[in-house]
Amino acid sequence: MTPSYDNTYTMKERNVLIIGGGPAGMEAAHQLKQLGFNPIIVERNDKLGGHLAQWDRLFPTSETAEGLLERLKENIKDVEVRLNSRITNIEKNAETFHVTLSNNKNFDVDAVVICTGFDLFNAEKKQEYGYGIYDRVITNAELEEYFKTHNDKRIDEPQRIGFVHCVGSRDIKVNNTYCSKVCCATALKQACEIKDEFPDADVYCFYMDLRMFGKGYEDLYLKAQKDFDIKCVRGRVCEVSENIEGKLVIKAEDTLLGTPMKMTLDLLVLMCGMEKSKGADEIQKMLNIESNKDGFIENLGAFVGMNKTKEKGVFVAGACTSPKTLPDTIAEARSTAMEVYHYLCNN
Amino acid sequence: MIDFGFSISKSSHIQMDDVDLKTFKKLEALNPDINTCMSCGLCTATCSAGNFTDVSFRKIILMLQRGKDKEALQKVKRCMMCGKCMMICSRGINTRNILLSITRLYNEEEK
Ligand code: SF4
Ligand code: SF4
Ligand code: SF4
Numbered sequence: 001m002t003p004s005y006d007n008t009y010t011m012k013e014r015n016v017l018i019i020g021g022g023p024a025g026m027e028a029a030h031q032l033k034q035l036g037f038n039p040i041i042v043e044r045n046d047k048l049g050g051h052l053a054q055w056d057r058l059f060p061t062s063e064t065a066e067g068l069l070e071r072l073k074e075n076i077k078d079v080e081v082r083l084n085s086r087i088t089n090i091e092k093n094a095e096t097f098h099v100t101l102s103n104n105k106n107f108d109v110d111a112v113v114i115c116t117g118f119d120l121f122n123a124e125k126k127q128e129y130g131y132g133i134y135d136r137v138i139t140n141a142e143l144e145e146y147f148k149t150h151n152d153k154r155i156d157e158p159q160r161i162g163f164v165h166c167v168g169s170r171d172i173k174v175n176n177t178y179c180s181k182v183c184c185a186t187a188l189k190q191a192c193e194i195k196d197e198f199p200d201a202d203v204y205c206f207y208m209d210l211r212m213f214g215k216g217y218e219d220l221y222l223k224a225q226k227d228f229d230i231k232c233v234r235g236r237v238c239e240v241s242e243n244i245e246g247k248l249v250i251k252a253e254d255t256l257l258g259t260p261m262k263m264t265l266d267l268l269v270l271m272c273g274m275e276k277s278k279g280a281d282e283i284q285k286m287l288n289i290e291s292n293k294d295g296f297i298e299n300l301g302a303f304v305g306m307n308k309t310k311e312k313g314v315f316v317a318g319a320c321t322s323p324k325t326l327p328d329t330i331a332e333a334r335s336t337a338m339e340v341y342h343y344l345c346n347n
Numbered sequence: 348m349i350d351f352g353f354s355i356s357k358s359s360h361i362q363m364d365d366v367d368l369k370t371f372k373k374l375e376a377l378n379p380d381i382n383t384c385m386s387c388g389l390c391t392a393t394c395s396a397g398n399f400t401d402v403s404f405r406k407i408i409l410m411l412q413r414g415k416d417k418e419a420l421q422k423v424k425r426c427m428m429c430g431k432c433m434m435i436c437s438r439g440i441n442t443r444n445i446l447l448s449i450t451r452l453y454n455e456e457e458k
Contacts, residue, residue: 210385222438225383229375231412234386254361256386257409263363 011036022050024318025115030075031337056147060216118274121168158266169273180273366414390432
């Protein structure tokens with residue numbers, strides 16, 4: 001039987017609160033608008049885009065982050081967006097939620113979609129890598145910033161460059177035992193890009209497993225090896241120190257050879273993983289939604305319930321529930337919009 | 348040297364700063380596919396000589412990359428050039444040709 005909804009009521013009068021204006025929030029809003037609802041994006045920053053707005057190019061295709069962002073924005077040009085806004089209170093009434101913003105504006109919505117995304121792991125917590133202590137230890141986000149601006153004094157004709165995978169991921173010492181999914185592909189993408197800029201440099205990636213699972217990722221791996229001569233070393237960097245010239249000395253085991261190794265580097269890039277955005281904590285408190293063991297928002301199961309939470313009318317999309325790639329995030333935002341549609345039509 | 352009854356052991360670390368990769372770079376230039384190995388181990392598992400000796404194509408390449416030329420060449424000596432590793436390699440590396448290049452290049456170096 002095909003489900004049939006009585007769509008005679010005006011969907012336009014049905015508000016959906018979208019918390020967070022990153023890719024998940026923008027795409028969910030776009031789809032909900034298409035379905036006839038009135039989505040309202042609340043974003044705490046002064047612009048849309050989340051991490052995407054900080055990035056230069058995207059794996060595996062190397063297209064610009066800006067291009068994708070513009071497309072996502074174009075799709076929501078008729079959607080109500082409230083920038084520089086924090087949610088100070090959400091109160092659940094019978095079937096609706098009463099939302100109060102930091103500027104004291106308030107309104108009612110029929111459903112809520114949490115799209116609060118992720119924060120990058122704070123690399124200072126892995127003290128043995130010396131981020132914040134040694135000048136030439138930088139993060140994946142800072143390298144991306146450099147690709148955008150070409151303005152970073154620390155990146156000065158490096159001859160030998162290292163990338164450390166899994167920083168803040170797969171590591172019980174920082175209480176993050178999960179894989180962040182995007183950093184293997186990001187590392188190889190950035191390795192190729194920096195090799196492109198400094199063709200004489202030797203570029204090493206220190207990995208434990210290369211998780212190149214998505215469409216085109218394995219091709220990126222092969223391209224990195226073949227066309228860019230990126231050297232992948234299987235082994236985690238255990239410590240970094242600085243020598244008298246201000247260069248970095250790192251230690252790792254080459255586990256494929258079974259021998260510890262040392263080398264001096266001019267630049268070390270830490271592939272910081274994902275953690276749930278700290279901003280989600282207060283939202284979860286307001287909506288009575290727990291975190292899972294990885295610290296992300298708990299959704300209703302791994303298969304068909306991933307768009308929902310245990311609270312009726314509260315949905316999730318994107319990296320707020322677990323690390324996700326951009327295609328994953330966009331696909332999930334679309335499926336969440338469908339869940340919201342079914343929910344609102346049944347209510 | 349005076350014998351004080353103890354000695355200092357050499358570090359077991361590979362010090363990459365001291366590794367001379369000149370010959371390896373020549374090998375790379377001749378066989379660009381050499382860097383595409385993904386350490387799956389098929390070459391070693393299938394190796395005809397590997398049943399009886401420690402030949403491992405994967406390890407030979409890795410050792411050359413880490414400056415362990417002598418040990419690598421020791422392994423190459425055991426190879427029978429049967430080409431099975433080339434037939435099976437997941438990355439389609441022309442392993443046999445690389446083994447031949449190694450013999451040629453590194454022996455030239457020794458002269
Ligand atoms: S994607 Fe790769 S680098 Fe990132 S956490 Fe997973 S294995 Fe580590
Ligand atoms: S060519 Fe040499 S290394 Fe390759 S399978 Fe035959 S004996 Fe082993
Ligand atoms: S079969 Fe090919 S890819 Fe696999 S370890 Fe051997 S050389 Fe590397």
